[in-house]
Structures are given as C-alpha cells and as structure tokens.
Amino acid sequence: MHKPLLLLLLLVLLCSPGAIAQYRIAGTLRDTVNLSPAQYTSVALLRASDSVLQAYTRADEQGRFTLQTDTAGAYLLLVVHPSFLTYRDRVTVQQQETPLGAIDLMSRKQLLQEVVITDSRSIVIKGDTVEYTADSFKTRVYDNVDELLKKLPGLEVGRDGKIKAYGEVVKKMLVDGEEFFSDDPAIVAQTLRASSVDKVQVFDKKSDQAAFTGIDDGERIKTINLKLKDNAKRGYFGKVSAGGGIPSYWENQAMINAFRGKRKIAAYGLMSNTSTNGLGWDDQRKYGGGGEMNFDEESENFYVMGDGSSYDGEGLPRSWTGGAHYSNKWLGDSLSFSGNYKYGKQITEAESRSVTRYILPDTQYTNTVNSANTTISQKHNINTTTEYQLDSTASLKLTLNGGYNKRQTGSRYASKAESLEGGLINDNTRLQQSENEEKSLLATLLFRKKFRKKGRTFSANFKGQFNENAGTGLLQSRINLYALNTADSLDQRKSNNNRALTGNLKLTYSEPLSKIASLELNYSLSLNNNNADNQTRDRDQGTDVINPYFSSHYVFNVTGNQGGAFLRFNFKKINLAFGGNIADTRFRQDDLMYDTSYTYHYLNFFPRATFTFRKSQQTSLRFSYAGRTQQPTMEQLQPLRNNTDPLNIAIGNPDLKQAFKHDFQLSYNDYRVMTGTSKYLSVDFLFTQNAISQQQNVDVSGRRNYRYVNVDGNFTGWMYGYFGFKKIAGIRPGLDINANYDRSHNFINGLANRNDNQQYGPGFSLYYEKDTTITLSYNFNPRYNLNQSSIRKDIRTEYWTFEQRFDATLTLPRGIQLGTNISWNVRQRLDPAERNNNVFLWNAYISKSMLKDRSLVAKCYVNDILDRNIGYNRTTNAEYIAENTYNTLRRYVLFSLTWNFTKTGGQAPDTGAGMIEISE
Template sequence: MFRAGGVRRVQMANQYAETGRRWWCGDSAHGYTRTQMCKGRLGKRSALTRDQCTVPVGDAVVDAAAFNVFPDAMVDELLRQLPGVEVDAEGNATAMGESMTKLRVNGKDFFTNDVKEFISKLPAYIVDKIQVIDDFGDQANFTGIKEGKPQKMLNIVTKPGLNKGTFGSVGINSGTNDQYGLQGNGNIWRDTRQIGFSSRYNHADNGAGSSDNAGGGANYRNTFGKTSLSFNYNLNDNRSANESLSNTETVNTIGTIYDNIFRRANNESNMQSLNTSLQTTTKKMFLNVGANFSYSNNSTQSVSASNKTGIIQQDFFNGISGLSSSPVATLNISMSRKFAKPGKGFSLNLSSSLSGNNSDQNIDSRTFYYDAATGTLAKDSLLNRALGTDNRNLNTSISSVYSMVLGMRPDSARRNLSFNYRATFGSSNSNQLTNVIDAAGISRYVDSLSTDVRARNFSNGIGITYGYNAKKLSYSLGLNATGQVQNGSYFKGTLKRRVQAFIYSPVINMSYKIGPTSSLGAYYNGTNVPPTAYQLQPVRNVQNLQNTVIGNPDLKPSFSHNMSVSYNKMQKESGRSLMLSLMGGATQNQIVMNVVLLKDTLNSLKQETRFLNVNGTYSVRGNYSYNIPINKNKYNISFRGGVGFANNISYADNVKNYNRGINVSQSLATGMFTKTLQLNASAGYSYSTNSFSLLQFASRDIQTWNFGLNGSVRFWKGTGLSVMVTKQLNSGYVLSNTSPLLISANIGRGFFKNKLLSLNLSANDLLNQGNNLARSINGNTVTDVRTNQITRIFTAGLSLNLQKFGNGRKMAIEQ
C-alpha cells in the first residue's frame, strides 16, 4: 500500500546495537537519542536485518507486494504501476514531472547511483518497498539543515537477506537497416562492496547514413569501517549521421521572415570520464571529497541549405568542417562538524572546476540574393573563413554554515539558528582568431572579426536562517543578501567594463505531516546566472552570415526565483492517492535577445542580434495525479493533468515583444494487472498556445490527441508477447505527417532454469509513420523541426542472463 511516510537514513554505526539476530535503530536527527524498532513490511512491529532498517518520516513509500507484476519482471515494470511515477520507453523515470536522478538501495549508494541504468537490471522479486524521496544530500541529512531545491531520489528497500547478489548478461542482436550489436555487463553486489563493468557496440543505418556506438565502463565501491570509496570510469565512442528539415518564422516590426532549412551532418565523438568519491561519516564528523575528470574530442562535417522568403528573399548554402577538444576537471569538498552541545555545528563546502574548449573550423558560405519585385537572381557572394577558438573557464565557490540550538520544547521540537557565508569567483577567457581565405587560397587575418574577451565574476553573500524541526512540522525561514561584481576586458584590454548588483532572496523550506497518510511541502530556491562570454563580447560574431551576433559588455547577472508547493494524500483503506504540485518562477535581469534588421553591403537585409537585461519574465504551473486502485490493484484508473502559464520577453527592432504561453494537458489511463496478463489503455489531450504582442505575429496553437493501448501476456512455459499501439492526432504544425499511427510488437522466450537463455523478436513502427516532430519558440522565432530517421525496424536478439541474489534461491513474489 502507499502511504505518506518516507525514510530517514540511520547511518551512525555506533548507534546500532545487536541483540541476537535483531537490529534496533537509534534516531538522533532531532538532536536527541531515542530507541525504536524498525517497522516491518506491513507496518507491524518486527525486527529486520541492519540493512533493512528505515524510519518513515515524510516521503512517498510504496509496498511492492501491493502491485501485480510478472514473476520475471524488472524494477522498471514495477515503477510503471506506481502512482505519480512515469518511466518512458528509454528508461527515464520521473515522479510528478520531476526526473529521478539518483538511486539507492536500502538507503545506501548503489554502484553508479544511476536510476536509468539499474531499474532495468534489478528483478522486482527482491523488492520489499519503493521510496520516492525529496533528497537534499548526505550533508543535509547529517546536519539537519535543508535549503534549496531537493532532487527526486529513488530508494529500493530489499526483502530480508537479499542485499547481495551477482547479476549480468551478454547479448547479441541483428536486424534490418544493417543493424547488429553486442552488449555485456556484470555486477558483483555484496551490500556496500560493489564491482561492475559494462561494454557495448551497436551499428545501424538510420536513413541518413551509418551510425556506430561503442563504449564501456567499470565501477568500484566499498566501505571500510566508516569510510566509503568509489571509482567510476566510462568510455564512449560514437559516429553518427543525421538529417533534419526545419521551418522557422521570425517576426520583426516591418514583416516576417520564413526560412526552410535542410541540414545533413556527420559527427564523430570520443569521451572519457573518471569520477571518484571518498566519504567518511562518524557521530560527530562528515567528510566528502569528490573529483571528476573528463576529456572529449569531436569532429563535425555538415552542410545546410536555406531558402528565405518574406521580407528577405535569399538562398543560403553553408558547409562546416571542424575539430574540437574539451577537458574538464572538478573538485568538491564538503565537511561538517557537530560539537559537544547538541545541535551546534559547522559546515564548510568548497567547489572548483576548470574547463576548456579548443576548436578549429572551416566555414564555406554562399549567398544568393533575389529581386524582391521579380524574384530573379540579382547577385551572389562567396565567403570562406577559418576560425580558431580557445576558451578557458575557472569557477570556484566556498560556503560555510554555523548553526546553534535555541532550545528544546517539551514536544521534542528543536529550534535552531544558522548563519551562512558564500563566495564565488569565476574567470572566463575567450579568444577567437578569424581568417578569410580568398579564391586563390590566400589566408588573411581579420582583426575586426576576431575576439579577445576576459571576464571575471565575484560574489559575496551572507544569510541567516531560523529552523524548526518537530515530529509533524519542519520548516526553515531566512534571508540571504548577495553582492555581485563583474569585470570585463575586451579588444586586448582597450575596453573595460565593471557591473555591480546587490540582491536579496528569502529562504523558505517547509514540510508538514498532516496525518498518517498525508503531507504538505514547500520550498524556495534562488539561482544566480552570470552572462556568458558569447553574450558579453562587443565584437561581431559572423559564424552565421545571415544573423550577426554582437554581445553587450554592460550585461548584469540574472537571478532566478523558484517556488514549489506539493501535497500528497493516501487513503489507507481504499488505496486511492492524490498528488498535487504548484510551481512558479520569476527572473530578475533576464538576459534576452534584441534582433534587428539592417541593410547589408549588397543593399539587402540581414539580421543582427544583441543582448540586454529585462524584468518581467515569470511562469507558473500546476499538476495533479489521482489514482484509484480496484480489487487490490488488479485494476486501476488514473487521472493526470496540468495547466501552465508563462510570460517571456524578447525584442525585435528595439521593440519589446511579450510572448504569453498557455499549456494544458489531461490524460486518463486504465490498467489490468495479473500474474499472466497486463493491459493498459490511455487517452490524452494537450493544448499549447503562444500569443505575441507584435501585431505581425499571429497566435501559435498546437493541439495533440494521444491514444494508447499496450498489453503483455505470459503463456506456454514463460513465453511473453507484448504489443503497443499509439495514435496521435496533431494540428498546428507547419510540417506534414503530423498524425502517425505507431504499432510495435515483441515476442520473447526463456530457456533453461531461471531463463538462463532468452530469445527476443521485435518489430518497431510496423506502418513506418514515425515523424520525430518538435516545436520550439525562442524570442521572436518559432521553429518546427522534423528529424529524418528510419523508424520501422525489425530486430532479433539472443541473451545469456545470470542472476543470483541472497542465498541463490529465486524467491516468488509474496502472496
């Protein structure tokens, strides 16, 4: 069953006391120690093993036995039945629209902590409970001071004795479109000691050309006493070809520019990364040191053809070839210390990152100009450029918090006061050398098209926060004040700018347990974003000859305010659940574009983009999810929906343009779940409209109806058949083929004991109607894009699967 409770990890090893084979947990999160017994699977008082010990306090907890899944199901199939949780076809999991980015098992780090990677590898039969947690980080759990926006974390609580295992697979696949591949992975899990590896190679022809994807990784994690150590190495090598067709509509005060663009590109990339972490936790001390390194190489060759009509009539052909490399190194140190007096503590955080980007590009551009009255070719121009770019960035931040207890109340509530200091430093050096190559192949350096930008950002901030922590109600209220200084140097130091700003922001964080099965939460988060070198440099960037970009050295940093309120309720007897969320945001000194039309040297028109700060951008959105289980979750009905409003600002020809957008979505889904048959049917509607204050810009509306039916059945010695049918009815797009009917199917069979060997045959998009269509709006431009890819694919796969958990016996799902 689902209940509004959660887990508070009890990590202090010296607070565990073993009595026979029973474990008792001490809880010191409120500044005192009280001993209590962990609750068992059905809420009854029972003794569990140490790895099972969790204390419910305020997050979503789901009993896995309340849901019907196939005996051979994986965790991702279990998650798809959870209220408010969605898992897409790629394995990305979200809870109430927010991504779940971190995974733990029994409250402990699990291999790479990657949700997407492991929910498809862990079997559902080992799961006792699923917990969706608003996670503020290990340091916040240690100190009890929670500020900022939490992340959605997935915690899997295993059944007793199943906190260890060995699992992995080796598979091959082949299919149409010259498709073939080989994958393998292996994992050794001994509670806190974990060793894993993975490798893959896939080849296919996606319709635009060949695509190769190869990679591998290895990770190690172990705990030595009170210290945990982890390493994670990854290597990725990709070669891909792609084609796309886009239609853009750009509005200015004198008219509209229509642009149809065809683009074809071949990309090659290689990336290596190493992530390391060392963490020590004692009763009085918390220390975490993390270091991450990555290096990537990229090679790109692309050609594009653009046909402009409207107030500009041009044809534009562009060819780009380039090489680039990007090294990145980061270091993070977090430390907290608790003093002898309960509730008194000090925390220090240091973060530093160093990154660079070096690239060389050759750009060949040819422009054809047409007479506006007759449409005949008037003139053309050819320009060949060589660009060399060197970017280097250093960002460092330090923060400290001192907290003290104001007193304990008789109801065991703790009141505390904390003081914080924050300082950041950012350094950005950007150099670009531009050479123009004439018809004879002679290269000439152009100083006016080259850049030399040096930007420095400093900020200092102080804050005070009052915290209250009780059994039902916890909140933090405070105020932060931040001063910012930005120094810029341009044209080799001949032009300098200094910009200052001072910002106040509140601290709001609250959680309230209304009853045993309902809770309310709210938080506020403020984020400072300095302008980039690209936005600051007062030099013409002519990589796109049809839209020259000139930065603004007087730009101020922007500051985003974000607020969220959530409410969860579960009816214990019926199992019905209601989840509500309301999110809003506003930005001070938002950096926006000002696109103006200018005469070019051939007496035609071209666009020029500049940047400026504005106020008045904001957004608000509300979501809900209501789930009705029937007959002990054998059937269910769920309603989901949301309404959002956004007000954005841009400029066209120095005239302010308001873009007000409304988005409405509503869906109804029903399901039937048994041990041999699972069916899901859904219907959804979404409506999106954008209205603009510029008179030339008509309202842009998109309506989409989605209908889906998918089912899975197990028959004849574990053979499985799955069919998925979806129908979309889209209106409002400029590009065609907007209402596809997609039909896919899969049949699989397991062989030998525990399905050691499995064979799968799959067919994707039998009618070949996939369209890969999307719309985006940026400033005064609306863009529809369709990626040209083959979507009708037939595949056969054979895999060898190894699984052994606990004592090696596969446990059936509990009755």
C-alpha cells in the same frame, strides 16, 4: 488510416479486462471489549496459493469494509490494527457476493501475555517511508528492477526510463543506502536483478546538510533505496545479449554484478544502431561538451550548458556505451570508497528539411533550409568518493570528478527565403566543420564536525574546478541578397581556446536556539579566472589573415564574498524557515585584443523562505520563495560578432545589466497506501526584473542582427497535477493536468513586442495487470497551444495535438510471450498544404524462454510494422512557426538471443508475504 484503427480496436477488445467478472467480499469489524465498530482498520486480501496481495482497504467509521477481486478461489483475509490482535481467516470466493458478516476483534490489552511476531509484510509505512517487500509482487525470473517497480502501487516507469513515485520524479536511487553508478535511477533500475532485491523503500530524502545537523530545512528529494537480499551479496549475476536484424541493424549488450558483503563490483556495455544508446547516460547533466559558460552568483560557480549531443530521434544513430562501478568499506565501516567510470561514443547521420514562417511587424516570409549533418562524439567520465569517519563526531569526504569529451561535426546547409507571394529574398549555401575537445576536473573536500550539544555543527567545504575547451572549425558560405542585388562569400578558419579555473570555500555553522528553533550561519569566498580566445581568419588566396571583426580575446575574472543567516522553526507538523544571503560580487573583463577593460560590481540580497505542513505521514503541503540573480554570459556581454550563421549575427552588449528572478513554488502531495490513491500538485510562478532579452533587426534582405538588452514584464507560470485512483474492475486509472503560460518581451525592428505563449491539456491513463500473465496500459494526452504577439494581433497561432499510446504483453505457457505497443500522434494542420504531420507507429515482439530455468531467451522484434514512421517536429511562438522533417529509424526486424546467468543470488524462499503494516 482505417486499418491501424481497426487493428487497435481488435487488440483492445481481445485483451479488454472489462469482461472479467468481479467478486465482492464484505463484512463488518467490531471491538469485542468496547462493543463498538473497529474504525479505520486495515483489511487485506491475499491469494492463498502464494500470499500475493490482491486487494486492500480500510474499514469506515461503522467498521464496514468491501474488497473486490476478479478471480474466484481460495484467499486469506488479514485484518490489522495497532489496538487489536491480527485477525487471519481463510475465505473461499465462489459467488459474485461473499458476505462475511460481523468479525470480532480481540484487544491487545486483554491479552498482554500473548506475543505475535511476524515478518511477512508486503507494505510497511514507517514515518515518511513506504517499504515494499519485493517477493510479494510477482515478477519473471530474470526481470530487472524496472519491471518490479512497475508492479508496486504508486510507482511508474516511463518509456524513457524516468521513474515516478506518487506523481513525483525519483531523482536518486540507492543500493543498500549508498550510491551505485552515481545513483542514476535509470542505470540502477536496468542493471540490477529484481530477484536480488529484498525491500524497496520510497521516501523523501533530506538534504545532506539537514541529515548532518539534524535540523530539518524542509528540502526533500524523492528517493528509492533498494535493500538487497543476503544471498545476493554473496554471488554474481548478469546477462549477455546479441542481436542482428534486417536491414543491417544490431543491438548487443552485457552486464555483470558481483557482490560480496559490502563490496560491490558492476559493469555494463552496450552497442547498437537502434537508438538504444545508453542506460540513462545523461549528457546534458553530466557533461558540458563545449557549450556556453555561465556564472551562478548565488552558488558562486560557473557551469557549462550542454551542447545537445544526446540522441533525440533525429537521424540514424550508432552508439557504444559502457561503465564500471566499484565500492567497498573498511576499518569497521569508518573508511568507504566508491568509484564509477563511464564511456560513450555516438555517431549520428541526419538529414532534415525545415520550413519557418517568420512574423514581422509589417510582413511575413518563409525560410526553407535543407541540411545534412554528421556528428561524432566521445565522452569519458570518472568519479570517486572517499569518506573517512575520523571519530563519532567528525568526518572527511573527498570527491573527484574528471571528464574528457571530444566532438566532431560536419554540416551542409542550403537555405532559401521567400515572401508569401513567392518572391525570392535571399539564398545561402554553407559548409561548416568543427572539432572540439573539453577537459574538466572537479575536486571537493568536505569536513564536518558535530559538537556535544545536539544540533551544533560546523562544516567547511572547498571546491576547485578546472575546465578547458579547445576547438577548430571551417566556415565556407555563399549568400545572395536579391532585395539588395548583392552577393557575398566567406572562406574562414576558426579557433577557440577557453579556460576556466574556479575555487570556492564555504563555511557553515548551525546552533540550536531551543527545542523548536535553530540558526544557521554561512560565509563563502569564491575566485574565478576565465580566459576566452576566439579567432577568425580569412583564407584569402592561400593566406590566413585574422579578421578582427569576428575575433576576440577576453580575460574574465570574478571575486565574490557572500554571507547569510537562516532561522528555522520545527514544530510537530510545521516546518518554517526564512533568511537570506548578501553577496558582494566584482567582475572584471579585459579585452586583450583592443586593450580595454570593463568592470562590474553588484551587491545583491538573495532572500529565501520555505513553509512545510505535514498533515500526516503521507500528506504534505509545501510553499517556497527564492530570489536569485542571472548574470549576463560572456557571449552576451562582449562586443563580438559571430558569423557562424551569416544570416543571423549576434552582437554583444557590454552595458547589459543583471536580471533578478523571483521564484514562487507550491506543492501538495497525498498518497494512500491502503486504497492505492494519490494526489500530487505542483505550481510554479517565476517573474523576472531586468530580464535579458533581444533587440532584433531584420532588413529587407532577410538578414537578422540581434543584440541582448534588458526588459521588464517577463513571467512564466506552470502547473502539473497527477491523480491516481483506486482500481476499478482491476483497472488502475490515472489523470494528470498540465498548464503553462509564458509572457516575454523583446524588440523587433524598433518596435516593442509582447509574446504570449500558452499550452494546456489533461492526460488520461489506464493500467491493468494480471500477475505476470497480462499487462495492458493506455495513455491519452491532448494539448491545446496558443501563441500571439502584440505587434501582430491579427495573427493567432492555435492548434491541438493528440498523443495516444497502447501497450500490451501476454505471457503464454511454455515460456512464450507476446508484446505490442502502438503510438498515434495527431497534430492539427496550420496550413491546408501541410503533409505528413501525423505519425502512427506499431511495434511488436514474440519471445521464447528456454532451458529448465528459463535463462535463455530468444526474441523477434519488429519496429514500425506499417513503415509509417516519419521524423517530424513543430515549434511555435508568437514570432515564428517552424516545422522540421528529418530522417529517423523506420521498419526493421531484429532477432536476439539473451542468456541470463546467476550464482548464489536470486529468489528468496516464500515468506507468506501479504500483510500491510502501518507504524506511526
């Protein structure tokens, strides 16, 4: 363990920016007309050679300002204030202190005859939009957009491609204001070239309804819009990369973008066995994959939970992904069309060993499972959006989304349960095979109409959705129950055919009541039809005999009527809205196998309220409350026994009631462009009435039966805070805070049990960059975990985890670049016998850019240099402690060659960017 630490310390010392000298430039700004200090004036320092922004600040109440830079040389000083003419001067920095003395500013009122026109602004603030001029932030010639975003003050790009702006996650990324690959930020950021971008706009996007009606509903989504350069819209660019390595690793990809005016064509493809499994392919959000069907009464729609087929580091993956995009406009932009297609195939082979210690009211025991799994999944998805502007007041929009998913799995399990004293309780060997196909189609037709009176609107939205899931499977199992001195075996064939057809029509009308008040009325009708046929057949001496104990056939129908009203008040800095919907929902479940029926009727009120206070353009406080129901799923209601895992059998409960959730959210956001500082805080508290929980019974042989029941007293509270500080000696520090407290209730062997699970921890980060030559980052995230149950107060599961990561890149002359990243995860032991629960990873690469335009890049990458990577995961709560080890990617060497090509698109001429402008 000492060698990696020495390597890390040596690398930090060699690259440490702390040894770089700091130079200070100070002065005082004065108003020559009023003979008073020029308070809060913007002051920026630009490098004279290329006008790249080096530092910026605001003058204080006395007109004083101080700027810092880490390099001596020639600079440009810009002083900007709406009431004064822009002041420009050349400053030579040679000493540690460069006093500028008093700087007199001339009032615009005194020189109305002079007009100053400039378009060389690096950061512009217009309302709640922050706009960055891309060329003001230096990137390498063929960097993608994600590398550009890393250099913009207030923006972060994580290892997983997740993008944050001022502490908030960016959920949409647009290109010239339109969707591009379904506005997935990861795909856009890794597909487009940074040199093709003119402006990067960051703003809080209003909801579609608010944008249409002009009535602010307080809803916001953090969004980035990339405005392309004119020459980038008249050509094409992309890249092709091929890589192979030792032992038997490969990684190949190709991308192309061809833009011409309003027409955009793009495509990408990728194949690898190095876990590079897709540019933001979001399996859980985009596809169901044969998961569990749920009903959301407030939206009156069914949704399908994902099947967890995305790669999470467990096993050895092979993946192929690709996609294509086309969009265009015609008829004077009144008719627009965009379409996307995505394909993904993944094969994962995983081997794992898990050890779980179960904590029961009167005993404890451990269960050890060894498993081998092979999963093959394929996914196709196509979506199109066509919009026609009928006239200046009305529009029609049609959206189609279709998907086809196929998943095959084969698994072998061998488990053994033992008492803490080593006595054998049970063992089980199990073979499972399954194959599932899912087909889905969603169609949405939206009509919108604006009337002569501003704010008076009408919209009609129809949604129709079809889902079909068909699957077959095989289950072979052998169980020995030593406590009961019995044994049992299973040889079964399983099939499932589930279909869902839903339709929803929603009508919305908005009416302005005054300059500050507005009313919104809505009504919706929904119809849902679901058919679930699940069969289990015993293969007895070559014959298939249906097993009614583990089979079912249900028809599940839902009819919903819902109406509501929302009253909104919009003041200059305050937005207030409150109201709710009343829903009448009727469920009917027919058991076709036993010719019985269950009916449910719910009359619910969904209250909602929001309060937003916008102190300034970049400072806001928001509070919201929403009440909603959680309906039991069909699997929880229907009395079907599922023996897929013979030691854990679920039993349905047709008497289960709906749960009602109360959700309170508070958020605060403050970002200062001039100082580069930001504060973001989000707090959420959710408590549930009639929460859906479990009633568990574990017998002496270790078999677990569980039935869903309603409980009270469940709540969850969490908090996330992020603080970005101004640079200190060229280093940008950041601090985040995470806290989570979860309380849940259930029943174990007839006893009521309360579970308390807590997690707390700060996070600390440092980031340093010097142009495109050096970048350094360090992250440290400790976490404290505590779990305890009321039935075993004598047992407290508490431990610390520590995660650290260090990244560094160094660009040398002649196109050579070095890079490395080190991650070190330390987990406190819960048992002296634990081994291999700490992971130390060290990766590095060297690359060489060739040809005159540096468009050809050769690269050598080494993964897990020390061959120390292990697959490890720990899951704890008050009832069990589970530790899982599994096979994963270890040391390999990959050689790759990448060609970046472009025609007409690319770098724009230098505009002398560097000024910061604030527009009220």
